[in-house]
Amino acid sequence: MNNYRLFDTHTHFDVPEFDHDRELLAHQAKAVGVECLVLIGFLHSRFQDLIRTQHFINQLDQAPKSYLAPGLHPFYIEQHKKEYLQDLESILSREDCVAVGEIGLDTFLKEHKQPEIFKKQKEFFAAQIELAQQFDKPILLHIRKSHADVLTVLKQHKYQYGGIAHAFSGGIEEAKAFVKLGFKIGVTGQITNPNAKKLHQVVQALGSEHLVLETDCPDMTPLCCQSSHEHRTRNTPANLPYVLDGLAESLQLSKEKLALQLWKNSLQALHLSS
Numbered sequence: 001m002n003n004y005r006l007f008d009t010h011t012h013f014d015v016p017e018f019d020h021d022r023e024l025l026a027h028q029a030k031a032v033g034v035e036c037l038v039l040i041g042f043l044h045s046r047f048q049d050l051i052r053t054q055h056f057i058n059q060l061d062q063a064p065k066s067y068l069a070p071g072l073h074p075f076y077i078e079q080h081k082k083e084y085l086q087d088l089e090s091i092l093s094r095e096d097c098v099a100v101g102e103i104g105l106d107t108f109l110k111e112h113k114q115p116e117i118f119k120k121q122k123e124f125f126a127a128q129i130e131l132a133q134q135f136d137k138p139i140l141l142h143i144r145k146s147h148a149d150v151l152t153v154l155k156q157h158k159y160q161y162g163g164i165a166h167a168f169s170g171g172i173e174e175a176k177a178f179v180k181l182g183f184k185i186g187v188t189g190q191i192t193n194p195n196a197k198k199l200h201q202v203v204q205a206l207g208s209e210h211l212v213l214e215t216d217c218p219d220m221t222p223l224c225c226q227s228s229h230e231h232r233t234r235n236t237p238a239n240l241p242y243v244l245d246g247l248a249e250s251l252q253l254s255k256e257k258l259a260l261q262l263w264k265n266s267l268q269a270l271h272l273s274s
């Protein structure tokens with residue numbers, strides 16, 4: 001039994017890859033100290049499964065407490081329709097949601113840089129920021145190659161509820177700008193890779209008080225848990241202690257001390273009290 005409590009602030013534990021063993025993995029996660037996890041939205045077609053998964057996990061004994069953060073992901077922008085925003089609004093009013101996510105901008109693919117596609121990303125991002133403001137919720141940000149644009153949109157909206165910049169891939173100055181706007185920086189299993197130099201520099205420059213942990217499962221598998229170079233190994237919430245190990249090593253802190261700080265940060269970012 002690990003001597004700490006961990007919060008997995010970003011999971012896709014609702015996806016079909018977990019349908020056959022979700023209960024077992026939830027027990028395994030709890031057994032290694034994962035007390036809470038967030039289920040994040042990405043596609044409208046998955047909203048019902050996302051909600052069902054939260055209800056399923058929360059009726060299990062010896063499983064992490066599961067929180068809901070519905071939203072429409074910028075990478076899947078072509079699939080989003082305007083009316084989906086109304087469904088999102090109705091979920092936010094009906095269900096017990098902790099945040100809106102994952103939302104933001106993503107110009108990793110060159111198709112997404114095309115003006116009309118990028119404009120649609122910005123419209124959906126803006127509309128979901130407004131929903132978060134309407135419901136007083138933090139937001140969980142997905143940002144790839146668009147840190148300056150995301151910061152601009154947040155400032156335009158005078159957005160003040162904070163949240164988490166998930167799987168952070170920006171530099172030190174960008175990270176500090178998000179912290180200044182009230183955000184925590186989400187650290188994935190990439191921190192277990194000594195070659196992820198930029199990420200190590202960012203976490204070391206910021207210090208533990210601005211960071212939170214996430215698995216981003218089923219992706220971002222920590223290096224130690226990868227069983228093959230050819231095939232992607234499924235990541236699970238039970239791997240979160242490896243992310244803690246990697247971060248503790250990078251920051252030269254004891255795991256227990258770091259975990260306590262990260263737990264407080266997670267509650268703060270998600271406006272939870274205990």
Ligand SMILES: [Zn+2]
Pocket residue numbers: 010011012040102216
């Ligand atoms: Zn995600």
